[in-house]
Every structure is written in C-alpha cells, then in structure tokens.
Amino acid sequence: MVFGTLVLFTGSLADRLNRRFLLGTCALLWSGTSIATAYSNTFVMICIFRMLLGLFESATAPSAYSLIADYFPPETRTTANAYFAGCIFVGTALSSVSTVMVGNLGWSLTYLIVGIYGCFAAMLVLIFIQEPPRGRYDVAKV
Amino acid sequence: MTISAFYMISYFNYYNQQVLFGVVQAAVILLGGLPSSLIAGKISDKYEKVNYRTKSYLATGLSLAGVPLFCLLFLTHGNFWSSVVILFFENLLCEGWMAPSIAMIQQVIDVKFKATAVGVFFFSTAIAQTISTVVVG
Numbered sequence: 001m002v003f004g005t006l007v008l009f010t011g012s013l014a015d016r017l018n019r020r021f022l023l024g025t026c027a028l029l030w031s032g033t034s035i036a037t038a039y040s041n042t043f044v045m046i047c048i049f050r051m052l053l054g055l056f057e058s059a060t061a062p063s064a065y066s067l068i069a070d071y072f073p074p075e076t077r078t079t080a081n082a083y084f085a086g087c088i089f090v091g092t093a094l095s096s097v098s099t100v101m102v103g104n105l106g107w108s109l110t111y112l113i114v115g116i117y118g119c120f121a122a123m124l125v126l127i128f129i130q131e132p133p134r135g136r137y138d139v140a141k142v
Numbered sequence: 143m144t145i146s147a148f149y150m151i152s153y154f155n156y157y158n159q160q161v162l163f164g165v166v167q168a169a170v171i172l173l174g175g176l177p178s179s180l181i182a183g184k185i186s187d188k189y190e191k192v193n194y195r196t197k198s199y200l201a202t203g204l205s206l207a208g209v210p211l212f213c214l215l216f217l218t219h220g221n222f223w224s225s226v227v228i229l230f231f232e233n234l235l236c237e238g239w240m241a242p243s244i245a246m247i248q249q250v251i252d253v254k255f256k257a258t259a260v261g262v263f264f265f266s267t268a269i270a271q272t273i274s275t276v277v278v279g
Contacts (some may be wrong), residue, residue, distance in 0.1 A: 004268025015254060019267055061264050062257035069248040075187060077248060078197065081182020081241035089175040089237070099164030109205020115155065135253030 002054030011062035023063040024126035030056035031118025038111035070132040077137075166226055175234025178204075182238025186245065197242035208236035 014022055030053050037049045064084060072080040101110045161179055184199055189196045211232040244260060251259040 004265055004272060007261045007264045007268065008258075009261075011258040011264075014257030014261070019257070032159065058264075059263075062260040063242055065248065065260045066257040074245075074249060076243050078181075078186040078190075078245040079183040081244050081248075082163070082179045082186075082238070084178045085240045085244075086179040087182075089171050089179060092175075093168035093171040096164040096168040099160045103161050135256075138253050 002051045003058045006055055007058040007062065007115040010059035014059065014062040014066055018104055018131050019063040019067050020125070020129045020131045022059050022127060023067070024122050024129070026059040026063075027122035027125055031115045034111050034115030036115075038115060039109045046077055066134075067129070067132070070134060070136055073137045170226065170230045170233055171251070172250075175237040178234050178236070179241060183241045186242045190192040193254045197246050199244040201239045203240040204236050206233060230255060 010022075010026075033053045033056065037046055037053075040046045040049060040070045047141055065081065068080050068084060069077065098114070101113070105113075182204060184247050186197050193199070208212060211228060215228045218224065218228070244263065247259050247263060248256060
C-alpha cells in the first residue's frame, strides 16, 4: 500500500531530481531498512521498517525506467526494459528461495545478509551509473 | 505472481512446506517469467519496424492470454503439481507484457513527465494487485 501510493509522488520526484542519485540513495536507504529489520524486536518496529522499505522502493521503478529511456534508443529500448523486468523476476525468485535461508539461518540473519548485499549494489549504482541528458532520444512528444 | 503465491500456499495448505513452495515458485519464475520477459522484448524491438503496433499487440495479447490460464489456476480443483504446471505456463506465456507497455510510455510521454507516467503505471498495477489479492482471497 505504501509503495503503491507513494510511487505517484516519487515518480514526480524522479522527473525533477538527479535520477542516478535518487536511485542509488533510495536503494541504500531501503537496504538500510532491511538491516534495521534484522535488529527489530517488536512487531511495530518491523511494520515501520517495512513501510519505509515501500517508501524508498517506490522511487526505484520511475527512476530506473526514466534512465533506461535516456540510455537506450527506441530501437532497443523494449529489450532493455525486458532485461530490467527480467531482473525483477530474478529478484522475486531469489526472495522465494530466501525461505531456505530463513529455515537455516533464521529470519534476522537473512534480513541482515539481504540488507548488506543491497548496500553493496546501491554503491555500485552510485559509482558506475551516469546521469544521461533527459530526452536525448525523444523525437515525437505528446 | 503475488496472488498466485498467496492463493496456492493457502489453498493447498502448504504453510508447513514453505521451503518446498519457495523453491518451486523460484523455479517457475526463473524458467517461465524471465524467458517470457526477454523474448517479448526481443520480439517487440525486432518487429517494431514491420508493424508500429507491435508493442501494443504484445502488451494486450500477453495480458489477455493470462485470463484463461489464471481461470484454470484458480478454478481447477486438481492437485498441487498440476497447478504448478499451469502457473509455469502462465509465467512463460503471459509475463512479457510489462516491457512493451513501459516502452510505449517512454516513447509517447513528454520528457518532463516520463518518470511520473511510469509512477502512475506502477500505481495502477499495485492497486490492481492489492484489489485482486482481496477478491481472490
């Protein structure tokens, strides 16, 4: 619900701010919420951190797809989108397999590992992704 | 994906076998959803020059293909594994709709509102997923 509602506002934010910074920072922050969840000891704390996860995650898709539109020309853009959407499937599959990790390591350590991995991935985004000029492949506009 | 996961785990009472369900779900998504997305993207870009409506045909066609398969998944009172097979085919045949849909948004919306439009798209899908999860129960 938090993700679904706030994605309207974060989309607008991605049209105004530096998308690379927004994507990397939000990935870093949502990974931080996973680490914080690992150390939570009440239901309320877990709820709050899960809502914050939804908040930060809602900035991802608008920023990422907007970046893809400026990284790839229209001739190859759908394929680029497909690779990004495909990675969502990989992530969903990994989250399904995380039940194995939860069974062996416990939910707390699983959250910690996922959070640390997320921080690492967010740092890669901030280091390697460049902010392209907006609309550089746009021809016809509505 | 969310609905089918919740539905299957509760309908087949697999609460005590969540590890098995997790591994099966992961295999179905990786072997079905991932290739579906990549193939739809490739087909869309390849045939865009032949027919400029390729993206819309793919997006609507793949979405509609999901209707009978979801009906089979939810209405068939078979065993767990037959539902898994249907879920696999649903993933393989229908989950490539997103890339062409978003490519259309990227193509026609003004650069000033592109991310906002993607946000509205994801808002719609999130609302649909939330409502459908409640409806399916």
